[in-house]
Amino acid sequence: MDRSLELSVPSRTEYIAVVRLVVSSLASARRAIAEERIDDLKLAVSEVCTNAIEANMSTGKNHPVVVTCWEAPERFAVCITDSGSGFDPDLLPQHPPVTDPNRLNFERGLGIPLVRSLVDDLRFESAPTGTSVWLILFGSPSSEGQDETSEILRVVMTEEGQADR
């Protein structure tokens, strides 16, 4: 529990802005993560949270969406959990290549491919009782909490991170 933050919000679309705000302010105030990567994280969180809200809403019950942020050496992780009926991420339909005129028929299904290209690591844990999605960014901590005089480091992301994108 020492360095983790947990946020639990009603499964209503109006709360998604607060989730983005919390995750991005936490990541930007406290981590050696470049500005541009904060935008990537915000977008990834928004996509996954949209799916979690929809999964919960479709159960007709009042389950919250639970967002947990962990700060560990060398990484910042966000886990978004719903109590929906689950899905198999390996069975998602493939999109036609972007040059295909049929591209226009895909108003949905853009989310998870987008998330994959935004974060350094993406993991799903899904069961009929709910889904947890982990978003991981690499990047070392800005400073130890005790040292109040040190400035926030904004180092460029690691080589691995860059290669993934």
Added chain:
Amino acid sequence: MDRSLELSVPSRTEYIAVVRLVVSSLASARRAIAEERIDDLKLAVSEVCTNAIEANMSTGKNHPVVVTCWEAPERFAVCITDSGSGFDPDLLPQHPPVTDPNRLNFERGLGIPLVRSLVDDLRFESAPTGTSVWLILFGSPSSEGQDETSEILRVVMTEEGQADR
């Protein structure tokens, strides 16, 4: 659980900014609360949260501070809970009047009197196992969640609210 949001943060001073951000963005985006009152709420939350972090830290354990926000008709409530050793809010020392030259000797103990003047209602529930502090602002909801076209109302606070300040 339907309209409540819960945030749990490590008892470290660097998380207090995130707590202020969550509470104020929730209150300002979603409630018929005047801009100026959002500043009051931010300040009140910061004061109470500072005490909660200090109470937890003094136990030497890793308890989080738990912040819950409720939106109910006519009111917005924030509850801040710690697992510290409690206190009796009725036994706090009284400050000398502001005109007294001794005023200068009070670098601490400004928090709770300040909070009292900022919110419409303040309640303590304290035991040797921890303290919960409720901050309540009056003000009707901006709109029902379903109605996405309506604008955010920023009505001035109720007469009662004004009298309290």
Added chain:
Amino acid sequence: MELGLEVDESRPPYTVLAVAGEIDVYSAPRLREKLVELVSQGHRQIVVDLEKVDFLDSTGLGVLVGGLKRLRSHDGDLTLVCTQARILKVFEITGLTTVFRISESVDEATKA
């Protein structure tokens, strides 16, 4: 935060819809409604100005793609105005830069 939606009809045959704020699952329905309304009112050349948009996710992309399809099926078109790197990036990653005409200004988008 509510989405800002301003319609400017002063540049016929173009109708400029200036969007301000964050386009996500909460706000996208308002944008969809506005586009549907404009098309049903007979507007056929719609320019969506995204310069004041702070955030756009795939729900917003879906609405824009939906608007484009609706307009094309009426022999119309939907053009975007966008120069912000972080917004352009979303179109790039999803390959939608090849689907939309993206201009650098409303003037450019509404040139005869």
Added chain:
Amino acid sequence: MELGLEVDESRPPYTVLAVAGEIDVYSAPRLREKLVELVSQGHRQIVVDLEKVDFLDSTGLGVLVGGLKRLRSHDGDLTLVCTQARILKVFEITGLTTVFRISESVDEATKA
């Protein structure tokens, strides 16, 4: 967010400390250290410019009161520059407007 602390010694006998950001339990220790440092370096007339402060709570007030006491005990003084209503309000509610000299600008605070 880290607190901004800038020292300007170009207006003797005044030393201007411009603070930027949020002064709370996290950031207040840096402000306290800086004030202690200035006093121990011999600065006696300190002007704390709060115009770029977005937030101030009682922890911050405590540090300013501490700084004032320290300076007065060395026959010095601490003046504040503040015109923002939401910051002034915190001094008013706590009765500290009667304790601090509060100026409307650095120029006014450093007038001979």
